[in-house]
Amino acid sequence: AQSVAQPEDQVNVAEGNPLTVKCTYSVSGNPYLFWYVQYPNRGLQFLLKYITGDNLVKGSYGFEAEFNKSQTSFHLKKPSALVSDSALYFCAVLTGGGNKLTFGTGTQLKVEL
Amino acid sequence: NAGVTQTPKFQVLKTGQSMTLQCAQDMNHEYMSWYRQDPGMGLRLIHYSVGAGITDQGEVPNGYNVSRSTTEDFPLRLLSAAPSQTSVYFCASSFWQDNEQFFGPGTRLTVL
Numbered sequence: 001a002q003s004v005a006q007p008e009d010q011v012n013v014a015e016g017n018p019l020t021v022k023c024t025y026s027v028s029g030n031p032y033l034f035w036y037v038q039y040p041n042r043g044l045q046f047l048l049k050y051i052t053g054d055n056l057v058k059g060s061y062g063f064e065a066e067f068n069k070s071q072t073s074f075h076l077k078k079p080s081a082l083v084s085d086s087a088l089y090f091c092a093v094l095t096g097g098g099n100k101l102t103f104g105t106g107t108q109l110k111v112e113l
Numbered sequence: 114n115a116g117v118t119q120t121p122k123f124q125v126l127k128t129g130q131s132m133t134l135q136c137a138q139d140m141n142h143e144y145m146s147w148y149r150q151d152p153g154m155g156l157r158l159i160h161y162s163v164g165a166g167i168t169d170q171g172e173v174p175n176g177y178n179v180s181r182s183t184t185e186d187f188p189l190r191l192l193s194a195a196p197s198q199t200s201v202y203f204c205a206s207s208f209w210q211d212n213e214q215f216f217g218p219g220t221r222l223t224v225l
Contacts, residue, residue: 009153032211034213036214041219042218042219043117043203043205043216043217043218043219044156044203044205044214044216045216046213046214046215049211049213051211090155090156094210094211098210098211099161099163099169099210100158100161100171100172100210101146101158101210101214102158102172103148103155103156103157104155105153105154105155106155
């Protein structure tokens with residue numbers, strides 16, 4: 001089955017430090033990968049996507065993600081974390097012949113002063 | 114643009130009752146979808162539509178029906194509510210499947 005996995009339920013980072021939220025995927029063919037963020041009591045917001053091209057994808061709010069085909073990973077990164085980045089982050093992959101978005105279980109990011 | 118709107122925001126049902134969750138978008142998006150969010154399980158796709166008159170099942174379709182008579186609206190019907198359907202429901206839309214999806218604010222449903 002095509003899927004994504006987020007191995008960490010929670011990531012804690014000090015403000016100003018770099019952050020990484022991990023995602024690995026399992027798909028046949030070329031993956032279409034996404035990152036979304038959810039703030040408390042809100043719907044999800046799109047951060048970035050990888051379809052093809054450069055392995056380093058830049059997105060909203062200073063986030064970027066690195067696509068690594070050999071490691072089947074698509075980790076989300078930010079050079080300097082902010083307290084306001086604290087939220088729930090979801091990795092997702094397009095499956096079902098390109099018609100369905102399958103989400104990971106989410107990683108809670110907590111950025112502390 | 115209002116974006117994606119969902120009504121109601123909160124709903125409490127008794128087991129066996131039926132109801133319709135409303136979803137509308139004003140961005141002329143072809144693709145619309147319904148998800149449910151449960152703790153520790155992420156979002157799971159219930160049903161989706163690639164255009165007016167076309168719907169298909171997602172990962173967890175049992176107990177839910179959808180229709181897409183217009184581009185703008187994509188209602189989700191619970192036929193006979195069960196406690197297992199207690200969840201937060203999100204509607205989303207996009208121009209096409211590989212575009213970014215815009216999510217509504219969600220409906221928190223409790224089934225007693």
